[in-house]
Amino acid sequence: MGAGDGGQVPAAVPLAPRRGRGRPRTRPPSPPRLQERDRHLLGLLAVARYLDADQIGRLCFPGRHRTRAGVRLWQLADESGGASWPPFVRSIEARFPDGTPRQAWALTDTGYRVAEDLLGLVKRPNRDTAPQFMAHALATTELLVQLLAAGLRSEPGLRGEASRSLPPMARVSDFAHADDPRYRWIASDSAQRPWSEYDQAKNVRHSRELRPDAILEVPAARVRLFVECEMGTQTVSPLVADAPGSTLNKLTRYASFLNEGADVDPLGVNRTFYDQSFADGFLPELLFLVQSAARERTVASAVEPALATWQQANPGRRPPVVRVAQVAGAVQHVQSLASAAPPRPSGPEPEALPRLSRNEIQLLVDFYGATQSAFKTLRDTARAQGATPPEYPARIAEVHKLLERLRR
Structure with a gap:
């Protein structure tokens, strides 16, 4: 009834709550079902x-x-x-x-x-x-x-150029x-590795800690990449001696970590800090991940002569394998590592070698340890007499790793 009819205006009737979007919640939402x-x-x-x-x-x-x-x-x-x-x-x-x-x-x-x-x-x-x-x-x-x-x-449903791209x-x-088995990623907070650096001038050893931005492992290739992400906020060449963020100072630290001795293993061979941290035999690489082509050229042009200078100052040591790349180039390199099948030997299949007993393996280990100890004595005697110490036998490190595998 309207007001012009002389009657009373009826009271407003409350509307029922709307279904769907405008409906007020009477209980908290349930947790999402995880797919x-x-x-x-x-x-x-x-x-x-x-x-x-x-x-x-x-x-x-x-x-x-x-x-x-x-x-x-x-x-x-x-x-x-x-x-x-x-x-x-x-x-x-x-x-x-x-x-x-x-x-x-x-x-x-x-x-x-x-x-x-x-x-x-x-x-x-x-x-x-x-x-x-x-x-x-x-x-x-x-x-x-x-x-x-x-x-x-x-x-499903993506069509046209978006799909073809x-x-x-x-x-x-x-x-x-x-859990993709092709790669293992270790984040920065879990990637720190301790090591120490010898200061020749002061004849003291300083405790250090290697802090890569990440470690990327490629099990199929048995390669481990230490990732250093370069944002361009640090200098490439250090302006002062103590500039830990500079690219070349990082390079020097990795070279020391990969080459300097940490201790002596049960076979009597010096282990590097890298070997102490990683006993799996993966080959290490240092990856400088840069954000532009200009930075890539700058870092690459500085790394090459720095590696040559380091090798001249450290004869007999192996310089680190270093790569400088933007993300796309780094992805291509890692994919090539993951997809590369190990080379198959040519010719007829080799005959299976007989299994060695534990006593036979220990015999080889003891012989290796005695030989290594004898060479160490010869080298110490030569140094004491001012003579040139004899070199260890070629490929001694490979034999050492082989014996470690046999002992497992």
């Missing part, structure tokens, strides 16, 4: 420590709209704060060197527990990387992202696997 893709997403964050939404999108949602990864991260984190369940991921503030804000993602304790179901025990960082250094961390993990994203197929499918899955 296999989510478990590997959490595993990838456990391995890399930090990734941004774009990197996660390329790893876990290839070919999808760039917002898809952000939506799923928001669900796993419950950024609204209304959930009664512990979140799996969390966002972290990051800043580019010029101050531009950026968001990175990391795991919560709950996320680490899920990742450990996939990967086994994972070392957790004691504290987060500071916002001003997060861009450096993301630039380092970009190498891992591009390695794992290479060959992923696009999601993706690399050929190398694997069946449409998301990267955190």
